[in-house]
Amino acid sequence: MTTPKARGYHHGDLREALVVSGRKLLEDKGIRGFTLRECARRAEVSHAAPAHHFASMDDLLAELVRRGFAELTASMKAEADRIEGEPAARLVGLGVGYMAFAAANPALFQLMFSREANRIESKHGDAGADGVRRLQAAVVDEVLAHASGEVRQRAADFAWATMHGFITLVLEGEIGGRDSSRALKTRGLAALAAMAETVVRSAR
Amino acid sequence: MTTPKARGYHHGDLREALVVSGRKLLEDKGIRGFTLRECARRAEVSHAAPAHHFASMDDLLAELVRRGFAELTASMKAEADRIEGEPAARLVGLGVGYMAFAAANPALFQLMFSREANRIESKHGDAGADGVRRLQAAVVDEVLAHASGEVRQRAADFAWATMHGFITLVLEGEIGGRDSSRALKTRGLAALAAMAETVVRSAR
DNA sequence: TTTGACCTCTTTTCATCGTCAAGATTGGTA
DNA sequence: TACCAATCTTGACGATGAAAAGAGGTCAAA
Incomplete structure (x- = not known):
C-alpha cells in the first residue's frame, strides 16, 4: 500500500497496481470503456509505463x-x-x-x-x-x-x-x-x- | 445493388448499407474491432457520412x-x-x-x-x-x-x-x-x- | 421553370487512444 | 565508485469518434 506521494521515480509494484486498477476499470466502464491510458492514470503513472510490464493491452x-x-x-x-x-x-x-x-x-x-x-x-x-x-x-x-x-x-x-x-x-x-x-x-x-x-x- | 461507380454524390440507401456492412464487420473483427470508419469505408463513403443516419457508433x-x-x-x-x-x-x-x-x-x-x-x-x-x-x-x-x-x-x-x-x-x-x-x-x-x-x- | 429550403455527403479539425522510440532516473552489482 | 539494466517519462505517429462547416443534390411551392 504505497500512499500517493510515497513513491519516487519508480513505482515499486506497478505490474500489480495495473492489474488492480485494470480490474476496477473493467467493472466500472465495461470492456469497451477499458483503456490502457486510464489504467496508467489510476496507477498514477505515465501513459507509456505499462508497456514495460505488459506488451499490449491484450x-x-x-x-x-x-x-x-x-x-x-x-x-x-x-x-x-x-x-x-x-x-x-x-x-x-x-x-x-x-x-x-x-x-x-x-x-x-x-x-x-x-x-x-x-x-x-x-x-x-x-x-x-x-x-x-x-x-x-x-x-x-x-x-x-x-x-x-x-x-x-x-x-x-x-x-x-x-x-x-x-x-x-x-x-x-x-x-x-x-x-x-x-x-x-x-x-x-x-x-x-x-x-x-x-x-x-x-x-x- | 449499386455498383461502386453507379452512384453520384448521394448514396441512395446509406443507412441500410451501413447496417449490412456493420453486421459483416462485427462478425469479421468482433466487437473490439468494430469501427465506424471501417463501416463507412466498406460502404464506400466518407468517414463522417454515417453521422447523418446514426447519431453515434452505439x-x-x-x-x-x-x-x-x-x-x-x-x-x-x-x-x-x-x-x-x-x-x-x-x-x-x-x-x-x-x-x-x-x-x-x-x-x-x-x-x-x-x-x-x-x-x-x-x-x-x-x-x-x-x-x-x-x-x-x-x-x-x-x-x-x-x-x-x-x-x-x-x-x-x-x-x-x-x-x-x-x-x-x-x-x-x-x-x-x-x-x-x-x-x-x-x-x-x-x-x-x-x-x-x-x-x-x-x-x- | 425557377427558386429556395432541406437532406445527404465531404472536408477539416480536435481530443483521445495504442504503440513505438528516445531520453531521464534509479537501484543493484561488480 | 562506476557502470548497467530495469523502470519510468516525454514526445511522436497513425487511427479513431465526434463536431463543425461547406459543397452537392433533391424536391416542392411559387
Whole structure:
C-alpha cells in the first residue's frame, strides 16, 4: 500500500497496481470503456509505463482473464468443499460458487467467456477454463460413477450449460429484472436444484 | 445493388448499407474491432457520412442488436411452428431455432446478450429480448398448463438458461472444442431433450 | 421553370487512444 | 565508485469518434 506521494521515480509494484486498477476499470466502464491510458492514470503513472510490464493491452486483459479463471475455480471449489453429503449437493455447490463469482465480477466474467477472450488467449495459447471443466467433470463423475462416458459427458454439458446460462441471463437483466437479490438467489438455487436432479436422473 | 461507380454524390440507401456492412464487420473483427470508419469505408463513403443516419457508433450497434432480436425470435418461431405434436417437442424446437441463429451470427449474438448491449439500449429504452421471453413463456405454459405461476416461471428460467448456456459455451469453444459440427448438433439436441424432459417432469 | 429550403455527403479539425522510440532516473552489482 | 539494466517519462505517429462547416443534390411551392 504505497500512499500517493510515497513513491519516487519508480513505482515499486506497478505490474500489480495495473492489474488492480485494470480490474476496477473493467467493472466500472465495461470492456469497451477499458483503456490502457486510464489504467496508467489510476496507477498514477505515465501513459507509456505499462508497456514495460505488459506488451499490449491484450496482454493485460489476458492476465485479468487468467486470474479470473483461477478465482472462479477457487470459488467453485470452496462452495463445493463445504458440503459433505451427497455428490449431487456438491454439484449444486459448484453452481453456487460459479454464480457468486460471476455476480461479484460481472464484466470480468463476461470477458472470460467472450469471443474476445479467445482472440486474446490464442496468442498466449492458454485455455483458462480447463480448471472449471475438470472440477465439474470430477463431481459429475461422482454422481454418475457407473454411467457410460457419453452419459457423463452429456451430464457435464448439461450442468455447465444450466449454471452458465442462468447467471449470464441474470447479469444481462433478462432473468429477474426487478427481483430483489434475495428472490433472485432463490430462483438461481431452484435452477441448480433442477439441474442436479436431471443429472442424477440421467444415471438410469 | 449499386455498383461502386453507379452512384453520384448521394448514396441512395446509406443507412441500410451501413447496417449490412456493420453486421459483416462485427462478425469479421468482433466487437473490439468494430469501427465506424471501417463501416463507412466498406460502404464506400466518407468517414463522417454515417453521422447523418446514426447519431453515434452505439446508435448503429443498437440497430444491429434490434434486428438481431427480431431475427432470433423469427428463427425460434419458425423451428417451433414446423412441429405439430407435443408442446414439449415445440420447446425443443425453440431451442433449435435459438441455437441456429446464434451459430450463424456468433458475434452479434454475444453482443445482444452482453453488458454493452444494456449500456447501449438503456439510452434508447428498448428491451429487445422481450419477444424471446414471451415466445418461450407461451410454449412453457402449454407444457405446464395446469401448474402454478411459480412453477411455470421456474421452468421458463430453466429452459432459457439451458439453451442459452449451451450455445454460449459452444461459441466460446468450451463445449465440443474439437467436435465435428455434426457431433456438436447431437450434443446440443441431447441437452435440449434433457431440458424438455425436466420441464415436463416439473408438472407433477 | 425557377427558386429556395432541406437532406445527404465531404472536408477539416480536435481530443483521445495504442504503440513505438528516445531520453531521464534509479537501484543493484561488480 | 562506476557502470548497467530495469523502470519510468516525454514526445511522436497513425487511427479513431465526434463536431463543425461547406459543397452537392433533391424536391416542392411559387
